[in-house]
Amino acid sequence: MLENKGGFMQTFNLNQIKDNELLETFSSIVKNEREATALLILHLSEIDKRGLYAKEGFSSLFSYCVEKFRFSEEAAYRRIQAARLSRKFPEILGLLEEGKINLTTINLISPHLTVDNKDQLLKEIQLKSKRGVEKIIASHFPPSDHGKDMIRRLPQVTFASEGSLPDLKAAVSHMAPMPEGV
Helix, strand or coil, X not given: CEEEECCEEEECCHHHCCHHHHHHHHHHHXXXXXXXXXXXXXXXXXXXXXXXHHHCCCCCHHHHHHHHHCCCHXXXXXXXXXXXXXXXXXXXXXXXXXXXXXXXXXXXXXXXXXXXXXXXXXXXXXXXXXXXXXXXXXXHCCCCCCCCCCCCCCCCCCCCCCCCCCCHHHHHHCCCCCCCCC
């Protein structure tokens, strides 16, 4: 259907194709894309494992994908994360190829997937939307209070006379020290 002439993609006129043929062709293309994505992730995983990006002159797998193959930064990140997770859990490649999960789903579950929960979690997230996967993750892994914003009262600074400038050193010395990690 697509021809590459002089570096530009040119499409045939799809108006000539019957509806059912167009839908069948589209389904076939989607299936091929899923297979190709799973195969790309598998190759990317092996390239990462062997460090072949360095032999190609790149400092990281990320720069290899972005600079050499012109992936967007987000596309490179998602594929690299999927490749690394697939080394630990190869079954995600089959789910990806079958269209039961996608790269967004893989990226959402990546920080939470363990050997102990993989069977249950992978079963629950199949065929779910991004929002559905986020709800499943939230139900299994509620957010902690760690890192919650803290509001604290600053000391009130009084001035000796109206119109005078504050003594900044004195004002700072009255402030409580900031807690670690803030």
